Amino acid sequence: MTEPTTSAPADSPLIVLAGATGALGLLIAHHLRRRGAEVRALVRPASLSGAEAESLRRQGVQVVAADYGSGADLTQACQGAACVVSALNGLRDIMVEAQGRLLDAAVAAGVPRFIPSDFSADFTRVPEGSNRNFDLRREFARRLDKAPIRATSVLNGMFMDLLRGTRRWCWPARGWCFIGATPTSPST
Numbered sequence: 001m002t003e004p005t006t007s008a009p010a011d012s013p014l015i016v017l018a019g020a021t022g023a024l025g026l027l028i029a030h031h032l033r034r035r036g037a038e039v040r041a042l043v044r045p046a047s048l049s050g051a052e053a054e055s056l057r058r059q060g061v062q063v064v065a066a067d068y069g070s071g072a073d074l075t076q077a078c079q080g081a082a083c084v085v086s087a088l089n090g091l092r093d094i095m096v097e098a099q100g101r102l103l104d105a106a107v108a109a110g111v112p113r114f115i116p117s118d119f120s121a122d123f124t125r126v127p128e129g130s131n132r133n134f135d136l137r138r139e140f141a142r143r144l145d146k147a148p149i150r151a152t153s154v155l156n157g158m159f160m161d162l163l164r165g166t167r168r169w170c171w172p173a174r175g176w177c178f179i180g181a182t183p184t185s186p187s188t
């Protein structure tokens, strides 16, 4: 991997990144830094002393404590950002509620653009009620559409490393299994 710069040029945009210690968040932070962006990572207090937060600091990311229960704290953390990117992961309490408070904070801070934690297949084409995770994204998207902020939703389908790598996904009830890139019978 190319080493990122440790300090951003004075006129580089500030990107506020939630979920920056996660698998995807770390990658987003790394590539933003490589492109010269200033990055402010919102990290829950319990994760501040972890190796992931330390890795972010070493790359020149500003790591700040985030209380997803406090709109005032989140608004303060969003001040000056050109974009708020969410790489949060979880169920309703996170994808709708915590992410919703982050959206409200971005609006209150006058941030022009919000990127929600979709990073999924195109959930707008999947019937409502058929997939819980897509339903949560759809619910959040409705809220985002009504908010006075521009938005970009990343609908990338499945990350191919999930198929190419060592991960093993089985769903015996449906009769399929992926081991690396090979679809196979669950009994093998």
Ligand SMILES: NC(=O)c1ccc[n+]([C@@H]2O[C@H](COP(=O)([O-])OP(=O)(O)OC[C@H]3O[C@@H](n4cnc5c(N)ncnc54)[C@H](OP(=O)(O)O)[C@@H]3O)[C@@H](O)[C@H]2O)c1
Pocket (backbone or CB within 6 Å): 018, 019, 020, 021, 022, 023, 024, 025, 042, 043, 044, 047, 068, 087, 088, 089, 090, 094, 098, 117, 118, 119, 120, 121, 156, 157, 158, 159, 160, 162
């Ligand atoms: N399309 C695909 O194939 C694919 C594959 C994987 C993931 N994704 C998507 O990418 C996004 C990020 O996924 P990920 O795998 O990077 O997630 P992850 O590794 O679980 O990280 C999620 C981050 O959310 C933060 N967080 C904030 N509040 C939280 C709470 N109450 N409980 C748990 N975490 C909380 C945590 O950061 P702190 O501890 O620092 O606060 C955590 O690092 C999700 O939308 C996920 O569905 C898509």
